[in-house]
Amino acid sequence: MNAFQLPVLNPPLKGFLRWAYTLSITSAHEETIPWYYSNFIQLSCTKKFLEDGRQYFVDFFRGKPNELNFNNPFLLTCSVNYTILENLAFDAWPKFFADQIRNGYYCVVFLDESRLSPAATYQKEPFPHHLFLYGFDWDESVFYASMFDHTGVYRNLQIPFREFQDAVQSMRQLLKENLTADHHTYFYKYEPHSPYPFDKTAAIDQLRDYLNGETHLNRINYNPDDEEAFGIKVYDYLQMYYDAVENNDSRLGDRNDVRHLHVLWEHKKMMSERIGYLVDEGIIPYDEELVEGYKDVTKRAMKLRDQYIRHEIREDKEVFERLRLRFEQFRDEEPVLLQKLITLLEG
Numbered sequence: 001m002n003a004f005q006l007p008v009l010n011p012p013l014k015g016f017l018r019w020a021y022t023l024s025i026t027s028a029h030e031e032t033i034p035w036y037y038s039n040f041i042q043l044s045c046t047k048k049f050l051e052d053g054r055q056y057f058v059d060f061f062r063g064k065p066n067e068l069n070f071n072n073p074f075l076l077t078c079s080v081n082y083t084i085l086e087n088l089a090f091d092a093w094p095k096f097f098a099d100q101i102r103n104g105y106y107c108v109v110f111l112d113e114s115r116l117s118p119a120a121t122y123q124k125e126p127f128p129h130h131l132f133l134y135g136f137d138w139d140e141s142v143f144y145a146s147m148f149d150h151t152g153v154y155r156n157l158q159i160p161f162r163e164f165q166d167a168v169q170s171m172r173q174l175l176k177e178n179l180t181a182d183h184h185t186y187f188y189k190y191e192p193h194s195p196y197p198f199d200k201t202a203a204i205d206q207l208r209d210y211l212n213g214e215t216h217l218n219r220i221n222y223n224p225d226d227e228e229a230f231g232i233k234v235y236d237y238l239q240m241y242y243d244a245v246e247n248n249d250s251r252l253g254d255r256n257d258v259r260h261l262h263v264l265w266e267h268k269k270m271m272s273e274r275i276g277y278l279v280d281e282g283i284i285p286y287d288e289e290l291v292e293g294y295k296d297v298t299k300r301a302m303k304l305r306d307q308y309i310r311h312e313i314r315e316d317k318e319v320f321e322r323l324r325l326r327f328e329q330f331r332d333e334e335p336v337l338l339q340k341l342i343t344l345l346e347g
Contacts, residue, residue, distance in 0.1 A: 047227060
């Protein structure tokens, strides 16, 4: 068998690759859907990005470690670093990963993405990143991979073996010169889980955490400190971030303005889809205020993201006033809607 592909689905969340990669595997299996809708409720963001110059991040939060590290119940996970792979001959890398794929393992390889021609960073500064491999064609000497391309679109494409090897070799050199840390290469095999019905308790706990601006997830292994804000409090730091952007604050580190708004929209979309799922499954009764309210929040969040994209193409200073207005609206409206959802779930 000279060509082989493992099943993947267009992932429902793409803001960060840890979600896109793992969910593209599990979303292809219907039995994972109740688990999916029991999760992805909480948000977190960095707080001290102006004080220490770190990049600002806002993202879904499912406790620590992150999703690449053994955090998905449907994925049998193993990981290796470059030290372990050191004795693997350079020419043997394509066959090694093709063999893992043939054995049912999706491969998430840590390499230098600037050596991959579809990447936005191609032939620019080194860019250590994870690449998702789900298939190969040995006759064509290509891997089937998923990644964000040079236009910023997440899609499936082909990576020639020679580019893959160049990216690996470049990463080896970066590590040898201590120019980056090794974030490991991961192997995932889909393992059917015991039945996982929708978990009302987990969902209610996360909803309450969101409303209270705190987290109780995985505290046995992770002690939240002053570095992160959670839930409804994320709006305060989103506003702080875009105020700094508007004022050209020199303390801002690397910027990714649109991604923050994209993740915000994904969160509202996910909440709206979850409510639809709960109604369809008979877990909660239909409530027009809740269903239509979250659909409206989702539409406004998407429009806000799109308006900012247009602002980056052709400057529109009024976009910052719209950001302030929307953040204030969401901060006021979401507690009412989510408290109603909690009440319906509690029955």
